[in-house]
Amino acid sequence: MFINYLDSLPGAVAQGIIWGIMAIGVYITYKILDIADLTVDGSICTGAAVCAVMTVNGLPMWLALICAVVAGMLTGLLTGLFHTFMGIPAILSGILTQLILWSVNLKIMGAANQPLPAAKYDLLIYRIEIYRTLVILALFVFVLVALLYMFFGTEFGASIRATGANLNMSRAQGINTNFTKIIGLMLSNGIVALAGALLAQYQGNSDINMGKGAIVTGLAAVIIGEALFGWMARNNFAIKLFTVVFGGIVYYIVYATVIFIGLDADLLRMISAVLVALFLAFPYWQKRYFSGAAKAEKRAAKQQLKEAKKAEKKEKKEVA
Numbered sequence: 001m002f003i004n005y006l007d008s009l010p011g012a013v014a015q016g017i018i019w020g021i022m023a024i025g026v027y028i029t030y031k032i033l034d035i036a037d038l039t040v041d042g043s044i045c046t047g048a049a050v051c052a053v054m055t056v057n058g059l060p061m062w063l064a065l066i067c068a069v070v071a072g073m074l075t076g077l078l079t080g081l082f083h084t085f086m087g088i089p090a091i092l093s094g095i096l097t098q099l100i101l102w103s104v105n106l107k108i109m110g111a112a113n114q115p116l117p118a119a120k121y122d123l124l125i126y127r128i129e130i131y132r133t134l135v136i137l138a139l140f141v142f143v144l145v146a147l148l149y150m151f152f153g154t155e156f157g158a159s160i161r162a163t164g165a166n167l168n169m170s171r172a173q174g175i176n177t178n179f180t181k182i183i184g185l186m187l188s189n190g191i192v193a194l195a196g197a198l199l200a201q202y203q204g205n206s207d208i209n210m211g212k213g214a215i216v217t218g219l220a221a222v223i224i225g226e227a228l229f230g231w232m233a234r235n236n237f238a239i240k241l242f243t244v245v246f247g248g249i250v251y252y253i254v255y256a257t258v259i260f261i262g263l264d265a266d267l268l269r270m271i272s273a274v275l276v277a278l279f280l281a282f283p284y285w286q287k288r289y290f291s292g293a294a295k296a297e298k299r300a301a302k303q304q305l306k307e308a309k310k311a312e313k314k315e316k317k318e319v320a
Helices: 002-032 038-057 061-084 089-109 130-153 156-165 167-172 178-202 216-231 237-260 265-290 292-319
Strands: 113-115 205-207
Touching: 002 038, 002 089, 002 113, 002 130, 002 156, 002 205, 038 061, 038 089, 038 178, 038 205, 038 216, 061 089, 061 130, 061 178, 113 156, 113 167, 130 156, 130 237, 156 167, 156 178, 167 178, 178 205, 216 265, 237 265
Parallel strands: none
Antiparallel strands: 113 205
């Protein structure tokens, strides 16, 4: 039984890396742009659908991956236009795009599911050769992190980071914040769509429901990675991106463990949501209740209460 669990771990790591790539896209909007973007639930399926349909129709895999990324970027463009040009709040813009993509993805695939068997098509990754798949996925992560590290080190990349850090100050510095938001959303959803294309190959199909709850998984990877491995990153942007992928791996190892110990796998989304809430709350609790400042604040409050009681007793004596 335990041997079966060990055999399942390479597959869990592979899925964790794929979802970790997706979580890097979530990291760009959530952490860098400070935008809650729900487009990802649809754009991950868009990337999978485009890749699957193009592969089935005999086009080369490299072209299918590029087109999947471009399609994902277009979904981010739509969300960005909803938000900046039409003035719709970011979270609602993502929901609207997600609803549109449900119909678009069905039209792309022509059905709710598009099979993509490894035995029939020349796929880049698949479950049968898991260790080859792990090597290829690791290469994808290293190349992606290197490209993002270089991009966000440029002047324009810095303007995107500045937009998320302080919107008003960025505008005062002459940055076109609407444009940087749109580019950030396009970049984020392009990466998410790339993860969708890789996921379609790995699981052997593209499904209309594969994006349900994707934002929860992405946030879980971001938060878990930051909580467990954030001490490694400090001010190093590249390592911060790697911690997101590590968070995705941890998430799917936990998933494999939940299945191994016999817990209901249907509860995983709920468990992951609770874990995300706890990891989000932990920094606040630490600052509020366990830091030196919090303890000093409590001591000051107690001292003030004592002084107030003394003053009250003194007033009572004077009245008597």
